[in-house]
Amino acid sequence: MSIDGILMIAWYAAQPWLWLIAVLCIALVLSLWLGRHRHGPTYFGLWPLSVMVGVLAMLLAPALTNSQLRYVATWPDLLLLAVIGISAMLYTWLLCKNWLRQGN
Amino acid sequence: MNQVPSLPLRRKLLLSLAAGATLASPAGLLAKPLYSKARIVILGAGAAGTAMANRLRRSLPSASITLIGARAQHHYQPGYTMIASGLWSPQKVLSNTGQWLSKGIDWLPEDVAVIDPLQQQLNLTNQQQIGYDLLVVATGCQLNYHQIDGFKPELIGQHGIGSVYAGPDGAKATSEQIDALITQGEGRALFTLSDTPIKCAGAPLKMTFTTLSRLEKSGQREQFQLDFFSPYHNRVFAVPTYNDFVLKRWQEQQVGFYDQRRLTGLDASAKRAWFQHSDGTIQQEDYDFIHVVPPMSASDVIRQSDLVWQNGSFANDWLEVDQYSLQHRRYPNVFGVGDVIGTPFGKTAASVKMQAPVAETNILAYLSGQPLTARYNGYTSCPLITSIGRAILSEFGYEGKLMPSFSFIDPTEESWLVWLMKEQMLQPAYNAMLHGKV
Numbered sequence A: 001m002s003i004d005g006i007l008m009i010a011w012y013a014a015q016p017w018l019w020l021i022a023v024l025c026i027a028l029v030l031s032l033w034l035g036r037h038r039h040g041p042t043y044f045g046l047w048p049l050s051v052m053v054g055v056l057a058m059l060l061a062p063a064l065t066n067s068q069l070r071y072v073a074t075w076p077d078l079l080l081l082a083v084i085g086i087s088a089m090l091y092t093w094l095l096c097k098n099w100l101r102q103g104n
Numbered sequence B: 001m002n003q004v005p006s007l008p009l010r011r012k013l014l015l016s017l018a019a020g021a022t023l024a025s026p027a028g029l030l031a032k033p034l035y036s037k038a039r040i041v042i043l044g045a046g047a048a049g050t051a052m053a054n055r056l057r058r059s060l061p062s063a064s065i066t067l068i069g070a071r072a073q074h075h076y077q078p079g080y081t082m083i084a085s086g087l088w089s090p091q092k093v094l095s096n097t098g099q100w101l102s103k104g105i106d107w108l109p110e111d112v113a114v115i116d117p118l119q120q121q122l123n124l125t126n127q128q129q130i131g132y133d134l135l136v137v138a139t140g141c142q143l144n145y146h147q148i149d150g151f152k153p154e155l156i157g158q159h160g161i162g163s164v165y166a167g168p169d170g171a172k173a174t175s176e177q178i179d180a181l182i183t184q185g186e187g188r189a190l191f192t193l194s195d196t197p198i199k200c201a202g203a204p205l206k207m208t209f210t211t212l213s214r215l216e217k218s219g220q221r222e223q224f225q226l227d228f229f230s231p232y233h234n235r236v237f238a239v240p241t242y243n244d245f246v247l248k249r250w251q252e253q254q255v256g257f258y259d260q261r262r263l264t265g266l267d268a269s270a271k272r273a274w275f276q277h278s279d280g281t282i283q284q285e286d287y288d289f290i291h292v293v294p295p296m297s298a299s300d301v302i303r304q305s306d307l308v309w310q311n312g313s314f315a316n317d318w319l320e321v322d323q324y325s326l327q328h329r330r331y332p333n334v335f336g337v338g339d340v341i342g343t344p345f346g347k348t349a350a351s352v353k354m355q356a357p358v359a360e361t362n363i364l365a366y367l368s369g370q371p372l373t374a375r376y377n378g379y380t381s382c383p384l385i386t387s388i389g390r391a392i393l394s395e396f397g398y399e400g401k402l403m404p405s406f407s408f409i410d411p412t413e414e415s416w417l418v419w420l421m422k423e424q425m426l427q428p429a430y431n432a433m434l435h436g437k438v
């Protein structure tokens, strides 16, 4: 399959979720912008929280797609699950990093 | 053999072509526009007809493009399996036919009643007559439930009868009958296969697998006997790799397999079915649930026209086209796309995705008097669901050759990713295909 074809299908697949992508982006931008003046070291808890959200996303992803964790079997399955987990983790970290600071 | 109406027509069409017209790009890419005043008529406003109308509208901006098909609602048929497995609602597969059509396509919401390829004339169900210079036939499969004695489509959803093929409501009724079976707490479920080519040949297998999943989930699997009846010898699927996989898996899952048995009739109120064995003997089977796969053919309007195959295994049932160019073998100004064509493989929406650019390229070549170079390789694909939640990406072409699209997906391995493709990605891919974008 051509790259063009894959991108076109990805665009069609993303269309019903554009509202969610927009909400997540707006939340992130607002969080970074409103919290830009908050300084100081981040709470120790930020990383565990981010990891927890990432792991939770990995555990829930199969069930949210009418599947089960035990069907995540091939390396592309595992890779996809890892991408979901890491994305959720990074998003949580970015969203919370300005708000979970010590000394503010 | 009939006299081909091509010569005067071709001259007329060629004269209407601008001298420096550019030809289409190779299949798979979008074709470059070509100047032609040809009257192009497309029969069938389903997946193939819609994709062809949108493609030809773009590549032939000055031609007249008429799409004929009475069905006001577009059905995303690959979703029927999800409905019949209790996962989707019927609304998810329904849309308006008109919403998929680009500006400049004349859609006539009527069916064609008679095709006269010699006179290049069509009679519609409202008595209207229409002439054409080039015809694209995309009327899909006809479900011949009436060939099963005692069966009527109205029975689907009653007396333990289901059929995933019977439209969104039929698929929903099928799911409800499976639920009723599970609620009963014990019983016997029969799954059948017809001995004709069928659209999405994986669907009857998927129905068996998803019913197994539902029974397992209910915790009562042991209380139920599942049996699959195939008209073929030791075969449920034409591609050996997948056939062997399925038969082996069913053995492990204790699904009974009865080959060389064709469903010939049933008594709905007695919950009894009759199968004809290859030696002619008739076998009676009682059931609590039966999944019926009807014999299929092209629609009667094609079968009664001179466009149908005259001999060979597709004779009197399917549209005669060259399996590579998709051009009619006797009427060069007729092309076929989708389930209607009599080719060894190719009855899936994924096949339409491959066929549409080939047919488009060859139509443009035909209109400009060039040789037809684009070739359809028989590409057929359907994610073969093996449990609710995982699937195999089966992709193959002529001679049963495996044709994997993604190097990183093993075409014989069950995977969650492939399930996601079926559940989340297939419909967007289908929609892009309808718009003629992939």
Ligand SMILES: Cc1cc2nc3c(=O)[nH]c(=O)nc-3n(C[C@H](O)[C@H](O)[C@H](O)COP(=O)(O)OP(=O)(O)OC[C@H]3O[C@@H](n4cnc5c(N)ncnc54)[C@H](O)[C@@H]3O)c2cc1C
Pocket (backbone or CB within 6 Å): B043, B044, B045, B046, B047, B048, B049, B068, B069, B070, B071, B076, B077, B078, B079, B080, B081, B110, B111, B112, B113, B138, B139, B140, B141, B164, B165, B199, B200, B203, B299, B301, B337, B338, B339, B340, B347, B348, B349, B350, B351, B352, B381, B382, B383
């Ligand atoms: C249960 C099921 C599961 C499937 N799963 C998959 C899958 O997983 N992957 C996949 O790729 N494909 C799948 N398919 C197959 C796919 O849906 C079909 O191959 C595809 O829809 C074929 O498109 P088509 O245009 O040829 O036929 P259709 O989409 O059926 O369209 C034919 C159109 O022609 C019209 N028509 C009929 N007679 C006339 C007439 N006389 N005049 C005018 N119009 C007429 C019909 O009303 C219809 O609108 C599945 C199909 C089913 C039923």
